[in-house]
Amino acid sequence: MPRSLPRLRMPFAPVAAALLFAAAQPALAGGRLPPIPQLPPATPADLVGTCEDLASRFTNLPGTTITGSSSVAAGDLQLAGQPVPAHCRVTGRMNERVSPVDGKTYAIGFEMRLPLAWNGRFFHQGNGGIDGSVSTAVGASGGGPLTHALMQGFAVLSSDAGHSNAQGGPAFGLDPQARLDYGYQAVGTLTPMAKAAINLAYGKGPDRSYFGGCSNGGRHTLVAASRYAAEYDGFLAGAPGYNLPLAALANIWGAQRYATVATGDPLTPPGLETAFTATERQMVASRVLARCDALDGAADGLVQDTAACQRTFNLMRDVNTCARDNRDGTCLTIAQKRAIDPIFRGGARTTDGTRFYAGFPYDPGVGGGGIPFWEFTAPLALDTGAVGVIFKVPPAPEALTNGAAFALGLDIDATLAELYATDATYTESAMSFMTPQHPSDLSAVRDRGAKVLVYHGVADPIFSVSDSETYVKNVNRASRGQASSFLRLFKVPGMGHCSGGPATDQADYLTPLVAWVEQGQAPDRIVATARGAGNPGGVNGEVPASWAPDRTRPLCVFPAVARYDGSGDLERAESWSCVDPRGAR
Numbered sequence: 133m134p135r136s137l138p139r140l141r142m143p144f145a146p147v148a149a150a151l152l153f154a155a156a157q158p159a160l161a162g163g164r165l166p167p168i169p170q171l172p173p174a175t176p177a178d179l180v181g182t183c184e185d186l187a188s189r190f191t192n193l194p195g196t197t198i199t200g201s202s203s204v205a206a207g208d209l210q211l212a213g214q215p216v217p218a219h220c221r222v223t224g225r226m227n228e229r230v231s232p233v234d235g236k237t238y239a240i241g242f243e244m245r246l247p248l249a250w251n252g253r254f255f256h257q258g259n260g261g262i263d264g265s266v267s268t269a270v271g272a273s274g275g276g277p278l279t280h281a282l283m284q285g286f287a288v289l290s291s292d293a294g295h296s297n298a299q300g301g302p303a304f305g306l307d308p309q310a311r312l313d314y315g316y317q318a319v320g321t322l323t324p325m326a327k328a329a330i331n332l333a334y335g336k337g338p339d340r341s342y343f344g345g346c347s348n349g350g351r352h353t354l355v356a357a358s359r360y361a362a363e364y365d366g367f368l369a370g371a372p373g374y375n376l377p378l379a380a381l382a383n384i385w386g387a388q389r390y391a392t393v394a395t396g397d398p399l400t401p402p403g404l405e406t407a408f409t410a411t412e413r414q415m416v417a418s419r420v421l422a423r424c425d426a427l428d429g430a431a432d433g434l435v436q437d438t439a440a441c442q443r444t445f446n447l448m449r450d451v452n453t454c455a456r457d458n459r460d461g462t463c464l465t466i467a468q469k470r471a472i473d474p475i476f477r478g479g480a481r482t483t484d485g486t487r488f489y490a491g492f493p494y495d496p497g498v499g500g501g502g503i504p505f506w507e508f509t510a511p512l513a514l515d516t517g518a519v520g521v522i523f524k525v526p527p528a529p530e531a532l533t534n535g536a537a538f539a540l541g542l543d544i545d546a547t548l549a550e551l552y553a554t555d556a557t558y559t560e561s562a563m564s565f566m567t568p569q570h571p572s573d574l575s576a577v578r579d580r581g582a583k584v585l586v587y588h589g590v591a592d593p594i595f596s597v598s599d600s601e602t603y604v605k606n607v608n609r610a611s612r613g614q615a616s617s618f619l620r621l622f623k624v625p626g627m628g629h630c631s632g633g634p635a636t637d638q639a640d641y642l643t644p645l646v647a648w649v650e651q652g653q654a655p656d657r658i659v660a661t662a663r664g665a666g667n668p669g670g671v672n673g674e675v676p677a678s679w680a681p682d683r684t685r686p687l688c689v690f691p692a693v694a695r696y697d698g699s700g701d702l703e704r705a706e707s708w709s710c711v712d713p714r715g716a717r
């Protein structure tokens with residue numbers, strides 16, 4: 133382990149973090165921090181001129197080439213069967229250049245969607261994966277959304293973060309500047325351009341500015357909260373991979389463990405999946421339910437009290453052990469248990485036992501449909517290119533052509549050090565350019581009256597909800613136990629990565645965030661809906677048949693959990709209360 137590897141960036145051990153969190157509340161609750169200002173609300177305005185003439189009005193934006201501006205009529209875009217209002221679509225690119233390293237041409241590609249009837253707000257959309265394409269600038273969040281930022285009248289920006297996947301996917305990582313743009317600099321370049329463009333389009337800049345996205349988009353959001361706090365008033369971070377390089381390496385570490393008990397060829401996703409089959413995952417989910425479902429007052433297929441479940445469920449004890457190697461789907465072998473349990477309960481570790489990424493809590497979502505992609509395909513096909521070519525110093529281009537062998541043969545300890553390394557070509561490490569600069573310090577956000585709303589699926593198999601808990605605990609500790617006045621985490625039981633799973637995964641997070649930022653109405657609970665049969669946002673096939681198709685549940689502010697009131701319709705959020713489990717003990 134090199135001396136440069138900063139120990140403070142390591143997630144706290146869960147027990148230690150819990151103690152710190154518990155201790156911080158009573159001891160420091162009386163501490164005085166400066167008052168938090170209330171930001172005034174945005175006021176609407178109409179587009180000045182026409183969509184078609186925006187290109188000529190945007191010609192003097194620094195470093196920017198506008199490639200198109202056109203009208204999008206009401207209804208040309210649909211959302212959940214509803215017409216998206218009329219808006220302009222402006223496309224362009226910034227900072228076009230030729231790389232001195234790989235000779236390719238790079239630029240920051242973007243589109244803006246500017247409503248004719250504007251609500252006075254800007255929404256910077258962070259996209260998923262390794263970026264590289266300009267996703268439609270609508271500002272969606274929540275599973276099968278029924279509304280989104282564009283629908284609500286925001287001016288929305290989306291970008292490729294400085295590279296095009298058409299040029300070789302993760303190969304952009306060979307270019308140092310493209311690494312930095314992906315990490316944070318594209319956001320820093322685009323933000324003043326977008327605000328200036330909005331000013332030209334409407335005759336005033338945005339009254340209030342928001343940043344949001346899920347997965348890597350959630351990472352962009354928390355990085356923006358760290359680096360660009362002065363530019364944004366609200367941050368909506370879904371499943372934030374704010375330790376993304378560590379999470380990617382942890383996923384490869386997990387694949388190496390699965391490979392030890394695979395009966396098929398572990399170099400292929402189906403072969404790797406033989407380590408922990410769909411039948412076995414669903415069996416484990418049923419055992420989790422048997423132990424944990426009723427802890428929240430109702431055996432309803434959802435485990436609300438994740439922490440209590442981790443204390444209650446024990447894979448080694450609560451799942452039958454197969455006699456010899458007779459894997460018939462009702463049991464796991466001893467070898468399977470020893471390989472799999474540390475992925476969930478322990479978290480990824482170096483050979484000397486140092487944990488470098490969070491574990492994943494047991495939840496009924498372990499049987500979810502998104503698990504095999506993230507557990508068995510991603511480590512062989514996605515994490516390899518990211519770790520090998522975008523994050524490591526020096527990069528390993530062979531990861532582009534032989535990803536599976538690269539992953540299963542990777543030296544985890546050495547690679548972990550390389551995530552913190554620099555050299556003459558790559559002068560900033562991945563852990564510097566990909567993550568928040570000082571993850572526990574949101575004082576700049578707090579002191580200007582901005583707010584951060586995080587949501588995260590409890591069964592997310594790639595970015596651990598436990599890592600988001602650690603983020604909140606550390607910010608809370610650094611802000612005298614008063615983080616909930618500007619940072620709130622809403623866990624979504626059963627939900628996988630950003631959506632899906634046996635869960636109530638459909639929610640509008642943006643409206644409560646705006647009410648918090650602009651009206652001072654802090655969200656205590658957000659009602660989420662299951663996407664059963666007939667849901668206009670798209671049906672989630674993983675909603676169990678035993679649930680009402682439109683079941684609702686409150687999502688609670690961590691560490692509070694939803695608890696059934698003991699009477700009232702079990703299917704409705706109104707029958708559930710958010711309870712702090714620490715007070716209930």
Ligand SMILES: [Ca+2]
Pocket residue numbers: 424425426427428429430431432433434435436
């Ligand atoms: Ca339950």
